[in-house]
Each structure stands twice: as structure tokens, then as C-alpha cells.
Amino acid sequence: MITVRKLLHYGVACFAFLTCKSSAPTGGSSPKSTPIPSPTLVLAGDYPDPSVARIGKAYWATATSSNWFPAFPLLKSTDLIHWETKGFVFEKKPDWADFYFWAPEIAPEKGKVYIYYTAHKKDGNLCVGVASASKPEGPYRDHGPLVCQTDGSIDGFPMRDENGKLYLVWKEDGNSVGRPTPIWAQALNEERTALVGEKRELFRNDAPWEANLVEGVSMIRQGDYFYAIYAAAGCCGSACTYGTGIARAKSLLGPWEKYRQNPVLAAEPSWKCPGHGTPIEKDGRHYFLYHAYSQQGGVFVGRQALLREFRFTNDGWIAFERTANPATSVAGSTKDDFNGSALSTAWNWSVFRPPVVQVRQGQLQLTARPDHVGAYIGHRTISPNYTARTTVTPEQPGAWAGLAVIGDDENAVGVAVQGGQVRVWKLEKGKEQALGTAQIGKVPRVTLLAKVQNGSGISFSYSTDGSSFVPVGERAIDGSYLPPWDRALRVGLTAKGTTGQTAQFDDFTLNSGL
Structure with a gap:
């Protein structure tokens, strides 16, 4: 590839899957690192729905590409700040899909790297698919769609339950046809080629602030609880109303309880419509990588990736920190x-x-x-x-x-x-x-x-x-x-x-x- 003097692209990484579900107890003996100012602009430009994972000694990130191609950039960092694009998940479209390449979730486990992603099925609707590789830079082998509901299926996230059983969590895209948007979980075989058993609804859009949808669920397990960090309301465009909420449950399959003080992230002076990201634990601190529009650049620059620290509260919820006013664009x-x-x-x-x-x-x-x-x-x-x-x-x-x-x-x-x-x-x-x-x-x-x-x-x-x-x-x-x-x-x-x-x-x- 051509060597290009990069724009000042910044980045961050997190454990997007199994390495994210277990963490040191709050107040434990894990060494505390110097905190990253919250929020911090870490991937400037159009990087919606960011997902990151630590793989070996490096960090890898990816993001929605939608109808821009190649699909799903693969970005590598050694310091969580400076990123280099090392390739893409798909240089060629999978045989089953034609457009709308959304919400990739990067998930390493047992020497393999899995990318759970959304795409539009030819002569069909939106589906959640999966691809895998033996190393994070690929090449990736596509395994096809896992779930394709009539109203569309998007935003897949893998999670193991309290017994170690693997599940796929996703959203049914009912808002596209004026219906509610259930968040489902269903067992997934270890080969990541098929769902098994029956699906179970975790929760849906039933709070006023959530408007016509909940989506973009990511999870982390801490202490007695599974925590779902999710997005709700209008994701995109100049009239967006996106925000971020928290729900918790003692079992992956529920019952799930939503935080009464949701949304925990909403519009701020510099950024608006925050949501759809993944949590990370780093050196005893917890962060959330998510996207938002800058109040300055808005829809023209796109949804940019921000990093924000959060903590687990004494009453068993999540609180997001604010310690800085980040730049809204980069020179x-x-x-x-x-x-x-x-x-x-x-x-x-x-x-x-x-x-x-x-x-x-x-x-x-x-x-x-x-x-x-x-x-x-x-x-x-x-x-x-x-x-x-x-x-x-x-x-x-x-x-x-x-x-x-x-x-x-x-x-x-x-x-x-x-x-x-x-x-x-x-x-x-x-x-x-x-x-x-x-x-x-x-x-x-x-x-x-x-x-x-x-x-x-x-x-x-x-x-x-x-x-x-x-x-x-x-x-x-x-x-x-x-x-x-x-x-x-x-x-x-x-x-x-x-x-x-x-x-x-x-x-x-x-x-x-x-």
C-alpha cells in the first residue's frame, strides 16, 4: 500500500467481547493508570458504531462503513491514541449481501477473531452475519448470516451467560416498519455458524426518552450484574435525538431492569446524539468508546469516536465521568x-x-x-x-x-x-x-x-x-x-x-x- 502522511486520526481500543465481561471489583487492588480526559475525541471523522478489542499486545478497532467501501476498516494501535489503518474486513462484498454494512463487533477468542456485522441481504432485509480470521488483520472468511427477521435484524453482540454459554444479542429492526424494537438473545453454537434453541426477549423501547427504538447493545459483567449499555431514539442526521441508557440483570436472559435516571449520556455543548459503543477495562479503569456528532462539524464530518470513563456506583449502576471539553474537530x-x-x-x-x-x-x-x-x-x-x-x-x-x-x-x-x-x-x-x-x-x-x-x-x-x-x-x-x-x-x-x-x-x- 502507498505510504500516506496521515491526517491526525486518533483512536482507542477496548475489550469488545469476553475480555470485557470480567473485571476487577470496584475498589480492588488493580493498579490505577492516569485517567484519560473524559470525553476525548479519539477517532476524528466518520467512524460510527465503533468497536474495539485488545488482541495480544495491540489494540484493534473497526466501525460502520455503510455504503462506503471497502467495508469495516481495521485499525491498529499500540497506545490507544494513535491509529493506523491496516486493511478492511471485506475488500469484496460477501456473496449474500449487497449494501448497508453496519455495526461491526470485533470479538477475539481462543486464537481467532470474529467480526459480527449487519448487512442487507440480496432480495431480503437486514441480517446479522459473522466472519472470522486467524489474525486481526485478516484475511476474513465470511460465514454468512446468522439471523434475518422479516423486519430486519441488526447490531449483533456476542456474550456468554453466567454459565459460560455463548449467546448472540441483537435488535429486531421494528422501527423501520413502525413497530417496537425488541432486544433478543439466542444461543449460538461454538463454530459461530448458527443460532440454536429459542430466542428470548431481554427488553424493548418502552421508556418515553427511547422514542421509537432501542439498539446498539453492548454488555459487560461486573460483580453480581450483567450491564447493557444501549442507544435509543434517533441515531442520525441533523435532527438526531440519540442518547445512551443502562440496563442490568443478574442473569443474561433477565429479568432486565432499566436505570431510572436514563439517559446517562445525552447532548452536551460540544457533542450531540451520543451512543452505540463498547466498554473497555484498562489498568483498573473502565471506559466506553462510542460515537457522537460534533456541534461544529455535524453531519458533514459524521459520527466521530469518543472515549469516556465510567465507574460502577455503590448502588450497582454505572456513572459516566466528565473531566474535559474535547476538541470537536482536528487540524x-x-x-x-x-x-x-x-x-x-x-x-x-x-x-x-x-x-x-x-x-x-x-x-x-x-x-x-x-x-x-x-x-x-x-x-x-x-x-x-x-x-x-x-x-x-x-x-x-x-x-x-x-x-x-x-x-x-x-x-x-x-x-x-x-x-x-x-x-x-x-x-x-x-x-x-x-x-x-x-x-x-x-x-x-x-x-x-x-x-x-x-x-x-x-x-x-x-x-x-x-x-x-x-x-x-x-x-x-x-x-x-x-x-x-x-x-x-x-x-x-x-x-x-x-x-x-x-x-x-x-x-x-x-x-x-x-
């Missing part, structure tokens, strides 16, 4: 000179439109598509304010080579160059609109520049000498319509044209927090 820069032989792990693309790319001799070649945005690859952003630039070789009759802010296949805003013309365009619900053009004549190189302010104010310019930039198109394009409901924007490279045409890119630079 940094990255540059890809395409000096390797393959595409960097920093790049994503649409699950529906896999790109055809070649990386060689310091140049990226992207094969064009004729429709919608064209072919494209995208990069996460970590701040609502950033600039992105690329240098292209305009060819005649090559493809339109461009730079764009991308929501999905049918919603994007960009600038592109072909031959002697630069044009700015807007795609909304699949309909394209021209926003301006400029004639530049025959030049060997053109640098395209995008500037984004407050997540949605977009403007473009170009340069034929790499230093003096000329604005083109509207000065303040409104990109507020761009983010899909469940994920954040990408900024990236596009190629639009007839089959067989290509676009050539010399570099890509992203400067964040400007």
Missing part, C-alpha cells in the same frame, strides 16, 4: 503522491460503483463512467473547514478529470477539466446542473482546488501554474443537501466520460481545520 494535512503500486487505505468508494484504478509511476489513473458523478474515490474529512486540491493532466479526448465533495452516487458538487475547459457542476438527486465554465487553452497540467467552510459552503478554483488560482463557478455553493442520512461526506477524485476513457491525477492534498 491536519495529508498528501498522496501516488508513489506506490496500489491505492492507499485512506480511499473509499461507493459499494454500488467499484472503481477501476491503476497507480504507477507517481500517477493515479481512474477509468471513467458515463453517468451520475462518474467514477470516483473519496477521502474522509475531519473538520467542517478544509481545502482539497489535485493536479491533473487534461487530455483530449480523455475523460473529465475532477475534484468533488460527494454525498453519494446521485448527490455531489465538483469541478472538472477536459482539454481546454474547466467546469463546475452540481448533481442533486441524480440531476446535473452546470454552475460555471472557464476556457484555459492547451496546458500540460491543471491544479483544481476546492474550499469548504462550515461543512456546506463550497467553492472552486483552478490554476495552470500551481500557485495562482482563478475562481470558477458560483462563489458559495450550498452543499447542505449532500450528506446521506447515515453517513458523512467524502472529498475526492472523479472521472466522467465514455467507456474506456481515463483521467490522470498526479497528487491529492487535504488540509483540514483551516
Whole structure:
């Protein structure tokens, strides 16, 4: 893979499965480490539904990718703070699934690593599946879906009961059809290939603050109790209402009791809609890794991963700490000179439109598509304010080579160059609109520049000498319509044209927090 100077991505890890269920008693003799300020931004950018695990001496994390591909990034850390993407669970879609790759749960046990995940079944609905590998970086072998209910099944979490019996805990997605959302548990065979016996309901959305759903359950066992940390209400988008609740039971199968003071995490001055994470015990302290939208970056940057300390109270509940006001975005820069032989792990693309790319001799070649945005690859952003630039070789009759802010296949805003013309365009619900053009004549190189302010104010310019930039198109394009409901924007490279045409890119630079 290409070595890329990373953006300031931060990370954390936790025991997401069996290593998370047992811990030293509160007030015991376990050594206390220096606490991490709570909350702390640890994975900046679009990392929803984070899950982490300690495997050997390292920590591994993953997160929802939804319709961005490859699916489920695999991030490694040795210090719980700095993370490196080492690969992905799926470079190719499993045979049974087509989109919505959600809520992966990483669970190591007995020399193997399991990923429980949600995906949409072809000609069906949402299902919980599982994949496994002999090492955390993979390769992963998919074992297919474990449960596919009529209304959809999501957010699988493995847990052993008080007798050591393995169960899968998941949510029935009733809210998608206006129904309640039971949290189920059912025994799982040790091969992780099938559920066995009968399912049992643990609890459902029956408290006013939970609104139309409960979901994203993770569990930890402490003392006499199993604790479920769960999310409720509206997960996503600018009108989200997500919060985090606690329930407890002395047996995994219940009865379960909800905390009267729920939600234990709700909107704060810097962050909103906190939820869907996993607990970790580290050096005698307990933390919760979860996602939230920053009040500054919101839906444009996406649901970012935060770490927050919690403690077990004398009356047998969980209390979350607050010791800091974390930054809501991160400044940094990255540059890809395409000096390797393959595409960097920093790049994503649409699950529906896999790109055809070649990386060689310091140049990226992207094969064009004729429709919608064209072919494209995208990069996460970590701040609502950033600039992105690329240098292209305009060819005649090559493809339109461009730079764009991308929501999905049918919603994007960009600038592109072909031959002697630069044009700015807007795609909304699949309909394209021209926003301006400029004639530049025959030049060997053109640098395209995008500037984004407050997540949605977009403007473009170009340069034929790499230093003096000329604005083109509207000065303040409104990109507020761009983010899909469940994920954040990408900024990236596009190629639009007839089959067989290509676009050539010399570099890509992203400067964040400007």
C-alpha cells in the first residue's frame, strides 16, 4: 500500500467481547493508570458504531462503513491514541449481501477473531452475519448470516451467560416498519455458524426518552450484574435525538431492569446524539468508546469516536465521568503522491460503483463512467473547514478529470477539466446542473482546488501554474443537501466520460481545520 502522511486520526481500543465481561471489583487492588480526559475525541471523522478489542499486545478497532467501501476498516494501535489503518474486513462484498454494512463487533477468542456485522441481504432485509480470521488483520472468511427477521435484524453482540454459554444479542429492526424494537438473545453454537434453541426477549423501547427504538447493545459483567449499555431514539442526521441508557440483570436472559435516571449520556455543548459503543477495562479503569456528532462539524464530518470513563456506583449502576471539553474537530494535512503500486487505505468508494484504478509511476489513473458523478474515490474529512486540491493532466479526448465533495452516487458538487475547459457542476438527486465554465487553452497540467467552510459552503478554483488560482463557478455553493442520512461526506477524485476513457491525477492534498 502507498505510504500516506496521515491526517491526525486518533483512536482507542477496548475489550469488545469476553475480555470485557470480567473485571476487577470496584475498589480492588488493580493498579490505577492516569485517567484519560473524559470525553476525548479519539477517532476524528466518520467512524460510527465503533468497536474495539485488545488482541495480544495491540489494540484493534473497526466501525460502520455503510455504503462506503471497502467495508469495516481495521485499525491498529499500540497506545490507544494513535491509529493506523491496516486493511478492511471485506475488500469484496460477501456473496449474500449487497449494501448497508453496519455495526461491526470485533470479538477475539481462543486464537481467532470474529467480526459480527449487519448487512442487507440480496432480495431480503437486514441480517446479522459473522466472519472470522486467524489474525486481526485478516484475511476474513465470511460465514454468512446468522439471523434475518422479516423486519430486519441488526447490531449483533456476542456474550456468554453466567454459565459460560455463548449467546448472540441483537435488535429486531421494528422501527423501520413502525413497530417496537425488541432486544433478543439466542444461543449460538461454538463454530459461530448458527443460532440454536429459542430466542428470548431481554427488553424493548418502552421508556418515553427511547422514542421509537432501542439498539446498539453492548454488555459487560461486573460483580453480581450483567450491564447493557444501549442507544435509543434517533441515531442520525441533523435532527438526531440519540442518547445512551443502562440496563442490568443478574442473569443474561433477565429479568432486565432499566436505570431510572436514563439517559446517562445525552447532548452536551460540544457533542450531540451520543451512543452505540463498547466498554473497555484498562489498568483498573473502565471506559466506553462510542460515537457522537460534533456541534461544529455535524453531519458533514459524521459520527466521530469518543472515549469516556465510567465507574460502577455503590448502588450497582454505572456513572459516566466528565473531566474535559474535547476538541470537536482536528487540524491536519495529508498528501498522496501516488508513489506506490496500489491505492492507499485512506480511499473509499461507493459499494454500488467499484472503481477501476491503476497507480504507477507517481500517477493515479481512474477509468471513467458515463453517468451520475462518474467514477470516483473519496477521502474522509475531519473538520467542517478544509481545502482539497489535485493536479491533473487534461487530455483530449480523455475523460473529465475532477475534484468533488460527494454525498453519494446521485448527490455531489465538483469541478472538472477536459482539454481546454474547466467546469463546475452540481448533481442533486441524480440531476446535473452546470454552475460555471472557464476556457484555459492547451496546458500540460491543471491544479483544481476546492474550499469548504462550515461543512456546506463550497467553492472552486483552478490554476495552470500551481500557485495562482482563478475562481470558477458560483462563489458559495450550498452543499447542505449532500450528506446521506447515515453517513458523512467524502472529498475526492472523479472521472466522467465514455467507456474506456481515463483521467490522470498526479497528487491529492487535504488540509483540514483551516
